[in-house]
Amino acid sequence: MNNARRNFLKSLAATPLLAAANAYGIEQNLRDDVEETKLIMKGRRSTFNMKSYAAPAISNIRVGYIGMGNRGRASMTRLAQFEGVEIKAIADCYEYPIELSRQILNSFNYPAPTEYYKDENSWRELLERDDLDLIYVTTPQYLHAEMASAVMESGKHAACEVPLGYTLADCWKLVETSERTKKYCAILENCCFDFFESLTINMALQGVFGELVYGEGAYIHYFPSETIFEEPMPPLSKKGGYYRFATGACNKGNRYPTHGFGPVCQAMRINAGDRPLYLTSVETDDFSTKKAFEKLLEQGREYHKQFVGVEFTGNMNTSLVKTQNGKVIQVQYDRTSPRPYSRIHMLSGTNGFVQKYPEPSRIYLEHNTPVSDEQMEEIKEKYTPELTKFLAENAVKFGGHGGMDFICDYQLIDSLHNGLPLNISVYEGATWSAITPLSLWSVTHGSQPIEFPDFTGGLWKDSKPFDLSLRGGGNTVVVPKTPKES
Numbered sequence: 001m002n003n004a005r006r007n008f009l010k011s012l013a014a015t016p017l018l019a020a021a022n023a024y025g026i027e028q029n030l031r032d033d034v035e036e037t038k039l040i041m042k043g044r045r046s047t048f049n050m051k052s053y054a055a056p057a058i059s060n061i062r063v064g065y066i067g068m069g070n071r072g073r074a075s076m077t078r079l080a081q082f083e084g085v086e087i088k089a090i091a092d093c094y095e096y097p098i099e100l101s102r103q104i105l106n107s108f109n110y111p112a113p114t115e116y117y118k119d120e121n122s123w124r125e126l127l128e129r130d131d132l133d134l135i136y137v138t139t140p141q142y143l144h145a146e147m148a149s150a151v152m153e154s155g156k157h158a159a160c161e162v163p164l165g166y167t168l169a170d171c172w173k174l175v176e177t178s179e180r181t182k183k184y185c186a187i188l189e190n191c192c193f194d195f196f197e198s199l200t201i202n203m204a205l206q207g208v209f210g211e212l213v214y215g216e217g218a219y220i221h222y223f224p225s226e227t228i229f230e231e232p233m234p235p236l237s238k239k240g241g242y243y244r245f246a247t248g249a250c251n252k253g254n255r256y257p258t259h260g261f262g263p264v265c266q267a268m269r270i271n272a273g274d275r276p277l278y279l280t281s282v283e284t285d286d287f288s289t290k291k292a293f294e295k296l297l298e299q300g301r302e303y304h305k306q307f308v309g310v311e312f313t314g315n316m317n318t319s320l321v322k323t324q325n326g327k328v329i330q331v332q333y334d335r336t337s338p339r340p341y342s343r344i345h346m347l348s349g350t351n352g353f354v355q356k357y358p359e360p361s362r363i364y365l366e367h368n369t370p371v372s373d374e375q376m377e378e379i380k381e382k383y384t385p386e387l388t389k390f391l392a393e394n395a396v397k398f399g400g401h402g403g404m405d406f407i408c409d410y411q412l413i414d415s416l417h418n419g420l421p422l423n424i425s426v427y428e429g430a431t432w433s434a435i436t437p438l439s440l441w442s443v444t445h446g447s448q449p450i451e452f453p454d455f456t457g458g459l460w461k462d463s464k465p466f467d468l469s470l471r472g473g474g475n476t477v478v479v480p481k482t483p484k485e486s
């Protein structure tokens, strides 16, 4: 090894606990978090039922955003199309994403919101306002729990990107805060509203597949190793932010579980008659990330020092969840193997089978033979949920992952307009997000099973399942904005 490299590595070794290591968590601390939080939660009863709680209707929803990156700007653009929604404040820690948001709103003559972007704490000033009802948290994953709890503590409802939290303590804190403040904490789990997922969830809930006994979900999405350690947006530069990639590569376990687990849980009535009982998780070694990282380190870039000593996620994590009613759900995570994109969405019942990915998606009502294209059209006609049918045209027009983001936004805003309980409660957000800390614990304990905490505090027994009807709402009006002529 040459001298320069030896000195560089020495300087890294002497680096104290670094920012990202804090942000992304230290393996040992994360394991302790699971054991401690599990004890705190043991046998806990819910203090207030946030699953059936209907907060007072809000006719004009005054919205704020924290995090104006890709998700924040896309969501803001969709919400600007709704009548009875006013985007009043936006926050980021950099000016560039704020500037892009300004341009978007300006392009259709939307009144300019107040901007907060002095530094990474500016979002707290936004929360001091008393003229906001709902705050979107669209920042990197490791900030979600802290920000969403602060939103509720400030007397506003929170709508938070996935996952809600990375630790069991995060998930628990959000449930406890939501119950105490009676403020919603909505997880923006758009995949529950995708066209095939919502169709098959609706069919499952109507018993078309008999008793669902097994399901699979996944997030298998290849990112070349170089992109994982791409530097996040430096102040005022025009570069995109890539926080989520690094966050998804540090530590063991399933780092992004909700897209796969959420829709399967909805179909299998998790937290609505059944609940996860325990989880076991197994993970391959890491055959990609460390190698790529070592190459980057040789170039000696300052930013990368923070990842020294961090344990990277293995290529493939597979977790199995056994439920109280004797069912099993498999959840997988792989971001580093060059294989086709897949969220899986597989449901296996006593009378039918469903599989999305690889596409085309298939429904089987007979062993070995998928329904024909004609039958599929009949099925869509009969079982496409009321919500999806009602919004299909606008969803395709305004988009967001093919339209599911628009449907996800609409049903949240429409619930608030009409004073309806949230369609996806804080308990679902916490339960789905908890796969991350639990799988980390299991992987680092030789794949031993770990008890799954009951975030509902006993409410799962009598709660109603996911409802894809309009639920008596559907009166939120979409008024497409026309870009200003230049």
Ligand SMILES: NC(=O)c1ccc[n+]([C@@H]2O[C@H](COP(=O)([O-])OP(=O)(O)OC[C@H]3O[C@@H](n4cnc5c(N)ncnc54)[C@H](O)[C@@H]3O)[C@@H](O)[C@H]2O)c1
Residues within 6 Å of the ligand: 066, 067, 068, 069, 070, 071, 072, 091, 092, 093, 094, 097, 119, 120, 121, 122, 123, 138, 139, 140, 141, 143, 161, 162, 163, 188, 189, 190, 233, 240, 241, 242, 243, 244, 401
């Ligand atoms: N539901 C989905 O389909 C989906 C898809 C992609 C990403 N996501 C999730 O959305 C979140 C955001 O992803 P993204 O792609 O928009 O990332 P991004 O990096 O483009 O945006 C994040 C923004 O947060 C800002 N930010 C960081 N720290 C901040 C602070 N302290 N205060 C205020 N702003 C701060 C960044 O400057 C950036 O503008 C991630 O958690 C990710 O997991 C969800």
